[in-house]
Amino acid sequence: MNRFLRLVARDLRLALRQGSDATIAVMFFVLCVVLFPFGVGPEPNILARIAAGVIWVAALLASLLSLERLFQTDYEDGSLELLSLSSLPLEAAVLAKTLAHWLVTGVPLIVAAPLLAVLLNMDAQGFGVLVLTLTLGTPILSLIGSIGAALTLGARRGGVLLSLLILPLYIPVLIFGAGAIDAAINSLTPRPHLLLLAGILAAALPLAPWAGAAALRQAVE
């Protein structure tokens, strides 16, 4: 456990000193959402109608943005070899790196989302559920993304390949995430959607690090 936290702390420190990944993800998220009123016109009713979907799609794309770098630098400088030789199981190392990635890129999205909801004139009834779905959903995005990042390691133009691999797998998260918010706005219960999201998270939590570690073992060989 101590080793796990050490790795999380090191990745957080690297992210904070480099400073770019976290700000880029959240800036992209904000800009992406801000573009929609320009594109579909400043009609409050239309914006309110599409707000949940727009915020969720922008969150998917923003979390995808920095995923390519998740294992890339460690792979290039040889740290990944040493990590796979350390007494910390590689599955735990993948989980630690994914957790650090989520803290750096996922959490700022959750914080920025309510502001963007105001911007898009979303019904106030949906705010709480919006934050809740993103809290459940963004860790899933990081977890599923870690599999893709591990698989595309060492590939040329890995970032593009990663998007093609991972975006289809994000679809269920998008459906239940946006669905929960729509349900709340229409005075229905968002509970089934939230339970399904929580279920996906519960499944991804053990499975994604396991698959990611298997892919990394191939990559360092």
Added chain:
Amino acid sequence: MPVFSGSELTCLRGDRLVFTGLEFRIAPGGALVLLGPNGSGKSSLLRVMAGLLKPLRGTLGWDGVSIAEDPDGHRARVQYVGHLDAVKPVLTAAENLAFWAALAGAADPAANARTALDRLGVPHIAGVPGRYLSAGQKRRLNLARLLAAPATLWLLDEPTVALDRAAIALFEGLIAEHRAEGGMVVLSTHTDIATPGGEELHLDDFTPYADDEEGGGEDLEEEGAGP
């Protein structure tokens, strides 16, 4: 007393057989120097020994127990220094080192890192971020990992690249000390590293003949005359 040994090792890289039928045996305090021309499989053998690469055939054993049966135990006793330095540009030398010490389970990783840098003669780089280190300093920092996170078996892939003469002499002293304490060292080198009483393993002895006509196999055979 534990003995690290390999038998009938065959390694395949891509579709080329690198070596076949390779045997070695190291006792506590022993050193094995891997010799051979470029491409003869020194790095591959070290990666096989570390467990990074699975041999096509053959087994590695520690004290008679196959390493495939106890991979966690093997990882705990191996310290591998490869060609890549694993130095993070934004972390200081001491932070880089302390992380690896902590990952190996050191009780006080920061103190371990400081002592290790002292012993490699570079205490002044402790607070310097990785991106400002020279190639030689990065190498010393990487070798300091051997002291900051102690392990029985050192696997060193051309450890003296970029080192100056003084550092090589210092490093020879560290190897001798490690062996005196019962540690084992396997290293590949193109320069001379003094390993008194160490055995030599000439990898070109195990190059398969069948593959010689393709690639540069034949040239390799001629350059590296046998023992």
